[in-house]
Amino acid sequence: MPEIFINGVPVEAREGATVLETALEHGFYIPYFCWHKNLSVAGNCRLCMVEVEAESGGWMDIACNMPATKACAC
Secondary structure, rough: OOOOEEEEEEEEEEOEEHHHHHHHHOOOOOOOOOOOOOOOOOOOOOOOOOEEOOOOOOOEOOOOOOOOOOOOOO
């Protein structure tokens, strides 16, 4: 299981989980509107936008469609 960082806190993500799913499973709230666990990802509302930190600079991405990959920092 990959380890990611949410607000600087390391958490274990399920294989194939998104950042939004991982955050919710570990008690971190990321607002969302169009996401539902039983539906395909639309990603239209952009309410779950998170900042991804990286050494080469960061970027913004939607947590509902972003895979939780090893060493990801949001």
